[in-house]
Amino acid sequence: MTKTTDVAIIGGGVIGAIIAYNLALKGISCTLFEKDRFASSASGATGGIIGPIWYVDHTIAPYWDMAMRSFERFPQLTADLLNAGINPEYRQNGVMKVALTEELHSTLRGNLAWQENLGIGVHWIDREELLEREPEISPTAQGAVYSPHEGNIRGKAFVQSLINAANKLGATCLEQTEVTSFEVKGSRIVGLRTMTETYHTNQVVLAAGAWTGVANRWLQESIPVRPIKGQRVTLKMPGFHPYCPVQSIVPQMDGTFLSCATREDGEFNHKITGAAIRQMVDNATATFPILKYAEFVSAEAGVRPGSPDGMPVLGPIPGWQGVSVASGHDHIGMILSPRTGEMMADYIESGDSSPLDFFSIERFTDGRIQHRPKTLFSNIAYDR
Numbered sequence: 163m164t165k166t167t168d169v170a171i172i173g174g175g176v177i178g179a180i181i182a183y184n185l186a187l188k189g190i191s192c193t194l195f196e197k198d199r200f201a202s203s204a205s206g207a208t209g210g211i212i213g214p215i216w217y218v219d220h221t222i223a224p225y226w227d228m229a230m231r232s233f234e235r236f237p238q239l240t241a242d243l244l245n246a247g248i249n250p251e252y253r254q255n256g257v258m259k260v261a262l263t264e265e266l267h268s269t270l271r272g273n274l275a276w277q278e279n280l281g282i283g284v285h286w287i288d289r290e291e292l293l294e295r296e297p298e299i300s301p302t303a304q305g306a307v308y309s310p311h312e313g314n315i316r317g318k319a320f321v322q323s324l325i326n327a328a329n330k331l332g333a334t335c336l337e338q339t340e341v342t343s344f345e346v347k348g349s350r351i352v353g354l355r356t357m358t359e360t361y362h363t364n365q366v367v368l369a370a371g372a373w374t375g376v377a378n379r380w381l382q383e384s385i386p387v388r389p390i391k392g393q394r395v396t397l398k399m400p401g402f403h404p405y406c407p408v409q410s411i412v413p414q415m416d417g418t419f420l421s422c423a424t425r426e427d428g429e430f431n432h433k434i435t436g437a438a439i440r441q442m443v444d445n446a447t448a449t450f451p452i453l454k455y456a457e458f459v460s461a462e463a464g465v466r467p468g469s470p471d472g473m474p475v476l477g478p479i480p481g482w483q484g485v486s487v488a489s490g491h492d493h494i495g496m497i498l499s500p501r502t503g504e505m506m507a508d509y510i511e512s513g514d515s516s517p518l519d520f521f522s523i524e525r526f527t528d529g530r531i532q533h534r535p536k537t538l539f540s541n542i543a544y545d546r
């Protein structure tokens with residue numbers, strides 16, 4: 163049976179879901195296909211820290227601009243999603259990074275000047291104030307940097323709320339529906355196939371996370387997205403609940419908290435390993451020693467979509483019409499999701515891909531890779 167949709171989106175993680183939501187806001191008919199459950203990989207296992215100042219390189223202007231404009235969108239976006247019926251569990255209680263060692267102290271102090279200049283209230287808090295806020299903090303803590311307007315979101319809830327809002331605006335979002343191939347006429351994609359149906363469409367968006375490279379087989383094009391597995395643990399302890407994410411300990415609205423996350427380049431599976439659990443528990447107890455008594459609730463794994471330079475890959479696929487890509491968000495897909503959704507929906511509506519030039523796939527073949535983003539937390543134990 164053949165169906166029709168203006169836009170077909172492959173992937174029901176945060177990137178596919180936010181594109182569906184933005185298209186639906188514009189009144190563009192779209193169908194989203196998810197082979198498993200919504201948010202079943204990276205977006206469900208995420209730490210959900212909305213903290214651009216720690217994880218995005220502020221010296222790369224288009225990348226930083228995407229992150230900061232996304233960051234500004236979160237309060238209104240999440241209020242709209244809540245109004246539509248599902249709470250995305252966004253908390254804007256700030257993010258704190260604690261100077262637990264001399265090395266961390268100098269990293270944090272060294273970056274404070276540019277962070278303070280952002281005008282978003284980032285400031286140093288001394289040991290005394292830190293102890294008032296987080297009495298269980300490690301005795302080695304010398305102070306901390308606090309960024310009061312950052313926050314965190316629950317990945318699964320965020321994706322569910324986007325899907326719910328998109329559905330209410332007329333989108334169709336399908337779970338357990340794997341896209342198995344494209345329908346091609348010359349150099350134009352005119353549709354796609356699932357196990358049971360064929361869809362005619364004008365535009366396909368590949369937002370399949372770490373699986374985005376599957377289109378390499380269908381198109382004979384190289385989309386350089388690679389898997390970077392991440393594991394986290396969920397813990398619980400009566401009477402203990404940090405006010406905001408501290409290091410990579412992330413409080414959740416149900417009273418549990420996460421300890422995030424491993425970074426396993428090239429691993430393409432969702433296995434939970436003992437080594438990862440130990441590493442995450444060790445990270446948690448290094449920050450809050452009392453957590454050696456915490457209850458282990460669960461462990462989760464997801465596969466991040468990595469790209470050769472660590473930045474997203476957005477926009478048309480050269481040599482093909484009717485297909486674009488939105489992937490490669492690596493460790494900051496939650497942070498970058500609001501602007502990704504807006505920019506991809508604007509491109510699909512207008513056909514003008516120039517605002518996406520910096521993130522285009524062509525940068526990997528035309529010698530334009532000039533940037534290797536560095537993040538504050540890329541070389542220390544708390545790397546996500």
Ligand SMILES: Cc1cc2nc3c(=O)[nH]c(=O)nc-3n(C[C@H](O)[C@H](O)[C@H](O)COP(=O)(O)OP(=O)(O)OC[C@H]3O[C@@H](n4cnc5c(N)ncnc54)[C@H](O)[C@@H]3O)c2cc1C
Binds near residue numbers: 178204489
């Ligand atoms: C442990 C961990 C901690 C993290 N912490 C943070 C954080 O604190 N802050 C932050 O901003 N980011 C964080 N990230 C990164 C962020 O979660 C990811 O960048 C983001 O979730 C990627 O979203 P995505 O939609 O591209 O991919 P995914 O969420 O993986 O979604 C892709 C979806 O496509 C589906 N799919 C694939 N092929 C097909 C097909 N043929 N047909 C239909 N469906 C298909 C898959 O089943 C999958 O559900 C973390 C990630 C991990 C793993």
